[in-house]
Amino acid sequence: MGSIGVTFAGWLGAMVNLDHPAHYVHWGWFQISTANLVVILLMIVVFVLALFVPFPGRRFQ
Amino acid sequence: MSVQTEKVQWSARVRESAEKNLPPSQLLPDEQPVYVHSWIYVFGALSIAAFGVVLASGLWLSLKGPTWWHTSSIGLFVNSLHLWSAELFFFFMVIHLWGKFWMAAWRGNRSMTWVTGSVAFLASIGTAFTGYLSQQNFASQWIASQGKDGLNAAGVGAFFNVLNFGQMLMWHIVLFPLVVGALIVIHVLLVRKHGVVPPYPVEGQEEFDTGPEAVVDVQGRADGEGGVS
Numbered sequence: 001m002g003s004i005g006v007t008f009a010g011w012l013g014a015m016v017n018l019d020h021p022a023h024y025v026h027w028g029w030f031q032i033s034t035a036n037l038v039v040i041l042l043m044i045v046v047f048v049l050a051l052f053v054p055f056p057g058r059r060f061q
Numbered sequence: 062m063s064v065q066t067e068k069v070q071w072s073a074r075v076r077e078s079a080e081k082n083l084p085p086s087q088l089l090p091d092e093q094p095v096y097v098h099s100w101i102y103v104f105g106a107l108s109i110a111a112f113g114v115v116l117a118s119g120l121w122l123s124l125k126g127p128t129w130w131h132t133s134s135i136g137l138f139v140n141s142l143h144l145w146s147a148e149l150f151f152f153f154m155v156i157h158l159w160g161k162f163w164m165a166a167w168r169g170n171r172s173m174t175w176v177t178g179s180v181a182f183l184a185s186i187g188t189a190f191t192g193y194l195s196q197q198n199f200a201s202q203w204i205a206s207q208g209k210d211g212l213n214a215a216g217v218g219a220f221f222n223v224l225n226f227g228q229m230l231m232w233h234i235v236l237f238p239l240v241v242g243a244l245i246v247i248h249v250l251l252v253r254k255h256g257v258v259p260p261y262p263v264e265g266q267e268e269f270d271t272g273p274e275a276v277v278d279v280q281g282r283a284d285g286e287g288g289v290s
Binding site: 005039042043046047049050051053057 | 101155
């Protein structure tokens with residue numbers, strides 16, 4: 001990978017400090033890592049958008 | 062060779078079955094029912110696209126080996142490409158699963174389409190798990206030592222030993238990809254054979270009413286409007 005790629009990787013890595021134990025969300029018996037929770041919430045958001053955002057092009061009916 | 066002789070041969074039977082169930086126009090269609098004109102129908106194809114990147118990056122990793130993917134810049138990049146394409150594969154596949162579940166996509170003699178998709182999803186989880194075990198780092202050791210007790214308690218540890226790196230690597234790069242790949246092919250062929258499941262009909266109707274222009278081509282045009290008919 002060239003120097004631009006290395007610079008970009010370093011910049012991207014500097015945005016989020018991952019050098020620590022994972023964050024967790026804890027409700028009673030239920031526990032989930034914040035990263036997994038964010039991914040699940042993103043999936044729900046994309047699912048809802050897929051249902052309601054109009055598809056490009058004309059629809060015949 | 063008579064026609065009668067041809068029909069008893071397995072090759073002729075397979076050919077006739079393929080011609081009957083999957084004619085070329087159905088296998089590679091250029092138009093779909095009008096209800097497919099929605100983003101929710103895109104996620105199956107996105108899952109397959111992500112699976113293609115998973116396979117390509119995985120083949121690259123298998124050629125170069127763990128020292129390369131842990132130390133060199135390109136190796137680290139391809140390693141990340143493999144991880145993130147697998148993440149996207151699951152991301153798209155779960156949305157595809159949700160969409161099909163709420164459509165009850167097993168309706169209309171499509172039960173095997175649903176079953177092959179579900180089993181492919183389960184096999185994909187096994188593929189991802191063995192992938193984490195094949196990283197060759199402390200994370201894979203940790204996951205193996207944590208996973209062994211649960212699997213032993215389930216009674217599968219004797220033939221699926223997560224502490225056996227060679228076995229897990231072969232599951233990850235040979236057995237699971239073959240199973241997942243074959244299931245995806247069968248799944249897509251079944252979708253081609255039975256078609257995309259229509260939405261639920263309006264209350265009081267027996268079937269979803271597709272209207273007079275029931276199909277659109279790949280650019281959203283109906284028959285007779287310059288589209289492929």
